[in-house]
Ligand SMILES: Nc1ncnc2c1ncn2[C@@H]1O[C@H](COP(=O)(O)OP(=O)(O)OP(=O)(O)O)[C@@H](O)[C@H]1O
């Protein structure tokens with residue numbers, strides 16, 4: 001590492017460490033002020049180490065390791081999100097390409113998008129008769145909007161020059177799709193996917209608190225009923241870290257598929 | 262086939278329907294282009310040069326009048342009228358080779374084998390001296406190189422007419438001169454019909470057999486048509502003092518800056 005790089009690394013590291021230190025001090029302060037009702041960072045750390053020393057134990061459906069709970073939540077997010085992509089992305093393409101479709105769908109999308117995802121939970125319970133599928137339904141609904149909207153915006157921003165190239169070459173609809181539209185829209189689409197997965201991960205915790213069953217959201221609720229606050233703090237950090245990783249993975253993916261002019 | 266009217270525009274009128282009402286950009290435009298001829302269209306910015314080119318390309322349908330190419334009415338875009346776009350319009354996710362191959366693949370889908378297509382792409386890249394960068398992406402090559410690839414892509418379609426909208430407009434003077442010389446060589450070699458939009462007087466005189474000078478819009482039309490009677494091959498150095506060259510240059514300048522001066526810019 002050159003001296004310049006070392007210097008800029010330290011310039012990054014020092015404030016980062018200071019920030020974390022400040023956060024831990026604040027946390028300890030809150031902990032002291034509440035007489036330990038909010039556990040100290042040290043207590044939380046110990047609890048976390050204990051939880052993650054055996055994350056995948058299984059003592060029946062009411063007592064499974066935190067690892068299982070995370071897996072179940074990720075599974076629901078993946079399924080709801082995947083179904084949303086399956087429907088949302090093609091719909092976005094259609095809305096972006098056809099004035100008719102955009103006129104038909106835009107008012108409905110504008111009306112439904114601002115609705116809190118949890119408001120859809122009762123409908124899910126009613127329709128699917130299953131808490132598991134109701135949670136997936138909520139994820140589906142909350143992650144479909146960013147995907148539709150960003151895909152449609154991407155399609156409408158495909159440079160008209162590219163479409164003129166397609167016209168001069170008399171490309172077939174299939175070739176236009178695979179050679180021009182999809183690559184051109186991909187960066188927008190990935191932005192949509194990133195937003196969607198962010199929302200989905202936010203929503204799953206809340207949804208599971210309401211639906212119960214195995215999952216990190218209900219796990220948090222359960223620990224609250226057990227008054228095990230240290231576990232709740234561990235869960236908060238873990239949920240944050242997983243969200244961060246999902247985001248980072250998609251940023252990485254987006255960079256791989258972005259083209260300079 | 263009528264070789265004197267290989268491409269012909271007859272009483273073309275173009276009206277755009279915009280939000281602020283109808284706007285007539287072109288009126289009574291008549292142009293005849295011979296087979297193998299190199300024609301430049303010159304005029305002030307916004308007069309409608311690109312519109313004329315787009316009508317020949319088939320990208321815009323004329324509001325009135327008839328546009329013909331090889332005795333057939335132009336009813337839409339197609340590879341027999343290849344376009345070199347002003348900003349190259351290469352697809353950034355494809356390599357240089359793939360960009361040209363996309364054109365070759367769609368034009369010669371049924372008439373060339375895979376190996377022949379590959380040869381043909383490489384032949385055209387060589388023609389514009391871009392074979393060394395075949396596997397680079399557009400963002401890895403210079404502006405001049407991109408424009409060459411754009412030309413290779415158009416040439417690879419084996420068009421009846423090559424349409425170019427200010428192909429060298431965004432390039433620096435040296436690169437521009439270099440590409441002009443190469444374009445002259447290529448045209449001499451394959452003897453294709455070319456229509457080029459430009460706003461550069463020297464470029465127009467150097468390259469053209471005929472210069473179409475357009476009046477200012479709205480309702481722009483063809484003001485004068487100037488034949489350039491210079492022997493080919495032409496050399497920019499030798500022409501610098503050629504009386505015919507200077508006469509043509511003077512004629513275009515007079516048209517643009519005296520007869521049809523544009524004051525509002
Ligand atoms: N699609 C369109 N819709 C509405 N008006 C248009 C459209 N295309 C061109 N025009 C108008 O027609 C006129 C001629 O435009 P055109 O692009 O052909 O000019 P140009 O001579 O190529 O100009 P430049 O040298 O700046 O490229 C302009 O006033 C322009 O605003």
Ligand SMILES: [Mg+2]
Nearest residue numbers: 310311312426
């Ligand atoms: Mg133009």
